[in-house]
Amino acid sequence: MTQMNRLTGGLIDQSKPLNFSFDGTSYKGFAGDTLASALLANGVRLMGRSFKYHRPRGVVTAGSEEPNALVELRSGGRQEPNTRATVAELYDGFEANSQNRWPSLKHDMLAINDRFSNFLTAGFYYKTFMWPKAFWEKIYEPIIRNAAGLGSLTGEGDPDLYDKGFLHCDVLIIGAGPAGLMAALTAGRAGAQVVLADEDFRMGGRLNAETHHLGDMPGAEWAATAVAELASMDNVRLMTRSTVFGAYDHGVYGVLERVADHIATPAAGKPRQILWRVYSKRAILCAGSTERSIAFENNDRPGVMMAGAVRAYANRWAATPDQNIAIFTNNDDGHRTAADLIAKGVNVPAVIDIRPDAPKVVGAELLAGAQVIGSKGRLGLTEVTLRLASGEMRSISCGALAVSGGWNPNVHLTCHQRGRPKWNDALAAFVPGDDLPMGMTVAGAALGDLSTHGALAGGAKAAVAALGDLGMTAGIPILPKADDTPVKLTPFWHVAGKGRAWLDLQNDVTVKDVKLAHQENFVSVEHLKRYTTLGMATDQGKTSNMGALAVMAEMTGKSIPETGTTIFRPPYTPVSMGAMAGRAVGKEFHPTRLTPSHKWAAEQGAEFVEVGNWLRAQWFPRTGEDHWRQSVDREVTQTRNSVGICDVTTLGKIDVQGADAAEFLNKIYANAFAKLPVGKVRYGLMLREDGIAADDGTAARLAEDHFVVTTTTANAVTVYRNMEFARQCLWPDLDVQLISTTEAWAQYAVAGPNARKLLQKVVDAEFDLSNEAFPFMACGEITVCGGTRARLFRISFSGELAYEIAVPTRYGDGLIRALMAAGKEFDVTPYGTEALGVMRIEKGHAAGNELNGTTTALNLGLGRMVSTKKDCIGNVLSKRDGMNTEDALRLVGVRPVDAKDPVPAGSHLMAVTGPVDAGHDQGYVTSAAYSPTLGTAIGLAFVKGGAARMGERLRLANPLEGSEVLVEIVSAHFVDPEGEKLRG
């Protein structure tokens, strides 16, 4: 039996058959089919299970709002849960599986929940599962969690690529139905830059689902002609399979384009989807409308569908859910479905219209004033029960029921900036309010203009107005003659009755649940939603909110608009996380910055470490070293004994020039710079305005009006920003110019007793590096290796005789090779960030772990650096009492009493005896390392009143890892406290 419910015609290509499978069964469909249309054509109505009661469910809509027919597509890392069968385009070899059922869709064990539905009412879980206490996490919750959820992820990485993109346009038109197409034609012909986006793979909207004519053309043909004209315009960009999912501030829209979901896998290097950010000057929302249902007892059976959807399946996809379809409606639009089905040869046993004055029907029996009060059929509808106008009961056998309760304009995007829709009595629906997002207008069914003519006229008018705002002129085009029937509808939301009548099909929220919520005082819409989970399904209430609001209004005796509406938030339809992330995932999560010596270091087999976005060499293992500590200890020892080289390019460098450069530095540094001589470097401490240490570094004076400031690697960006703030906002009349030169220079620290000897071999002979000519804290411009320009700074982080030498970055690789070659005779070693860290701890220099954003100059032992003679950022607030107490934390060294003991950074300090708790906390270890120089672990620590506690013994408490170590408080300057080496 193939395609038993396939009709003739439609916009599918019946000459192109496609093979597909659902739950392992093979079927055939045609090009242009969705999974839903193809399954219906094949006689399959059961497509899913509901969330709570696991009731059998079939497709109800033909669009992205589908709440029932959710399936899993593909497998492995590409397994995609919760895909709406209504929008999943068929391709050859397409595989889908049903979800949220076990062991099979037909026989789902959890359907037992339905038997207990009386207990599982709205919010039942708030009232039970409280005893015994421990059972929640151990028993109740695991059961609930395993029963909940819809589809599943495999946990494997998604192998597909996702792009991002940016578009700029005059007018963004959202939706390519009659309103959108006419708006696009109007704006496009006038020469505006237009983007027309539609979520469907075929533009035309309802025109593709209806049998109306526009002028002398069938609607779908007119749409195709319009699309062809638009495609010929350079200024119009047509985007199919593109959902405008969010309206953000100032005309920015988010658009998801599904580039490759309609094929098995994207081609290599090509994206699956693209997330576009559209910058629009004006936007016209032509998003159409969504049909709503009428609730009645057991209205959730497979086969009960929206009337407009049934019509769309018949007209566009030449598919029908059954050969016998009854209609249940409160409005004239439902009658169209009857007429179209009859025209397609489908039997319509009855049109059940709640209105006693319902219009006549040709080719089917009209039951005016009747209501559907129940249904039968376990896995699919077999029969509906009616109460006739006379009060008589009657049963009708049918495999599908097409229900129409009227149409709701798709106002969602008008509410994304918290605009509220307003009530329209004629439509008994919400239409866009007055508070639209900036630059947005609405046309067509989304505005409540439900006729084709209204849509065409509205689209054209909106485009003319939008262009007018932009100073462009467009003429109203001649509109094709089109249907202009007014809406005729009697509001009707649910059939009274005792049984369960579904409002939210996915989440199993029934009229009874709304009544219970009301009874328990959850009457506000927000409370109702949260208490019953109504509207929280994957359709975000598109198919359910209105019905529930109406029921609540009935309960409270208020009107629907008084009862309220919930807030629509982005996204309009769910957006894959992959697309939101784009290419910034995995290794590309952040850009990677490489140092000038990277290539060379990689050749040496260096281990690299992420430092912010930089990759830095962490250590350089030599043959025979199989533990990192061996390498690091060696690097430290070799440097301290002879000479070592470290790439320090990552430190921020800011060029500061101007007549007032010195005065400016005086303001941003806590210590004084005005009198720093040309050719000298000074250590500087920057405070935040709240008096906390912000960053430290050096400033070198290259000329009277020229400094180069260095920052820590981590703070380079912030320091620059703050300096610009000071320059532009605080002291705008100082003559200062700033620019970053971090990347322009490759800079290496050359440290150790043989540093000068090594450098002398590289620096051109005319430059005198002797201690007299180039003393500690000197700086100057030199040349190296026969004329390459360089800068030399005699500064030291390691505490050794040390220099930092900089060359234009392109020569950085050459320089490290030259330095290493020149250092061979001294057994030079490159050292990485680990050895750098060890040496700075040995020397007691504060770094990021100490400058942690809560420490003051006083805490760091640098209190005297804060000048009292000048204003500077942070000066005044650094004097607050609480930051200057007697027992303020002070930076000290800690050294284990037993040299074999470790010093875990992050340990807290406690008295040698007594309790170990927060009340007795004396401070904490900020940084620690094994010092090969001292042969023991050492640490830097902040200790209360630490400066006066030298020699005292304390305990390092590390209850986290169960260790305690006895330490002695010592000076933070473990090595060469007098600084003789660096001045030598």
Add this chain to the structure above:
Amino acid sequence: MIINHPLLGPRDAQEFTYLGDATLINRPYWLSENALRDFHDYLHLRDNPAGEHRELWFHEQGDRSWLVVTRNTVTHKISSVELACDVARANGRSTGREEAQVA
């Protein structure tokens, strides 16, 4: 969000770094009698209006201008954008020289 840069025209707010209330331009005098109170209030206390708010944005991924943006914090509507250095001068900021040294 789009910020209409006075020099560059409309730019995505993503290119900017936000600081806060534009009163941060009005840094107090460090030697005033109530300097501690003045600096405390300057740095910490905010009108935090639900409505028009003058605020500082830095065009970090652009021309490195600090801007004063007047934006409604309820609707996000931006009513004016100025270069912060112009605002600073208009507020009387200059070189700070007159108050830089101990009197």
Add this chain to the structure above:
Amino acid sequence: MDKLTALTPLGDVTARVDTIGGLEIREVVDQAMASVAARLGQADLTKETTAAKLGLVLPDVGLSSQAAPFTAFWMGPDQWMISAEHDSHELLASEVKLALGPCASVVEQTDGWCRFDITGVAVCDLFERLCNAPLRQMANGAVTRSSVEHVGAFVWRLTEERVAVIAPRSSANSLHHALIAAATSIA
């Protein structure tokens, strides 16, 4: 001592060229660059002096200008980037400073940046996937600073079919990767 060898931002001795589909992505390494920032209140003097001494008109906001051997583009208020061929102007900053004297601060920027020139009819399609700059609306010669796949960069429309992107040198590999990936994506 041997002269030091120069490496390109991508870490090779020669500049990289990739062709993907109809697009050529070329690493440009032959330009010296220097930033010029007018001293306080001396923007006009800086412009006049540049015109007089270098024959170069410093461009307005968002634009570039050219007067052989120099090219300039606008960086920020009263600030420009001047470039010239590297081999003949390696000391460009000194050269410009000498010409301008005390009216402006000049800083060597040559090696602070990497530059890729992308050529092809699809150049706008490429940047549409990388950057929010409205490249299609930018006239030839327009320059905008923004970010390209999370790397801050100048995007400079040289001609209809040629765009230069100039970004911090240390990010050259990440930027190159992004360009190649986007080019493959649209090819």
Add this chain to the structure above:
Amino acid sequence: MGYSGLRLIKEALTGHKGWGPQWRDASPQDAYDYVIIGGGGHGLATAYYLAKEFGGARIAVLEKGWIGGGNVGRNTTIIRSNYLLDGNEPFYEFSLKLWENLEQDLNYNAMVSQRGILNLVHSDAQRDAARRRGNAMILNGSDAELLGVDGVRKMYPFLNFDNARFPIKGGLLHRRGGTVRHDAVAWGYARGADRRGVDIIQNCEVTGFRIEEGRVLGVDTSRGYIKARKVGVSVAGSSGRVMAQAGMRLPIESHVLQAFVSEGLKPIIPGVITYGAGHFYCSQSDKGGLVFGGDIDGYNSYAQRGNLPVVEDVISGGMSLIPGLGRARLLRGWGGIMDMSMDGSPFIDKTHIDGLYFNGGWCYGGFKATPAAGYCFAHLLKTDRPHDTAKAYRLDRFMTGNMIDEKGMGAQPNLH
């Protein structure tokens, strides 16, 4: 009548006719001893504890909209006691202990689920900081475990261990942390307070304070003037607006924080994970949605909605940490208004106006604080003395230099 499984069965068999309103819709009386402004989690908890623990009588909670409609109804439902600083950790530990007995205390299942919170670390410096924090937690009576990369892999094998820009090097695990069904907290406290005689007055907006000679006499509201002996303000997100009516400027800015939920999925993420190298944290609700968030948008806002760049940034962090998320879909995002304070820590304090008390500045951490904030605010309102665990939360701490800055970002609210 109390809630229980037995009662549920009884009601199920009799058509659920016996369930009454979970709280009354009270109308305002002329005068109260205590008026709490703000019917969010904190305000309702304050009223509950005032009535239950401190013998408070004549208590009203004034809510301008519907109770629980603010941040207690729009957050990522996480509870934890994993703070670093002594000013904070005892308070959050007190709060977690109250959470652990909340449901039995309230007779309301708020689904307190101690699923464990794992903070990932990606560098040696982060590990040092995690060790300091973990030790501080233990020293304050909380729980913490330092995991190596293998420990993390065992718990969450699907994280990105092989192709990460910032490799996972371990994590700090706080087993007692977890999640709570957030709306139920508001409802549970409302029901508990109501049953102890508290008037919960919805749709009652405070429009002004009557203050004479430095003492508060009552509040003007959209439903008339209400006299009060003491007024407690607990209106996170609107603190600036409300306190301005009393002429106060606060060390607070209002910022928007977005949070997100995915479509429902079968269980995949057992606990709460926070990514130490990107702005992303995530858990999975009992219903199956992945609940996640990241940074605040970063600009002052009262708009309860955010913008796209932050959404993209958060999710790219998520994908970088969990590469399998790509096929899941973002279902809904929302924005809450945070009271971002100048040091990232809150205030529970008297004001300079007699009888006017303030609870606010919770940044994005107010939800987990709900029980303790309610308890401590009630304590302050009743006794005029701060509760022991909340004595650091003073309004004058920036004047005295006693900031409580967990992140070390200083006086810039959007960085906390």
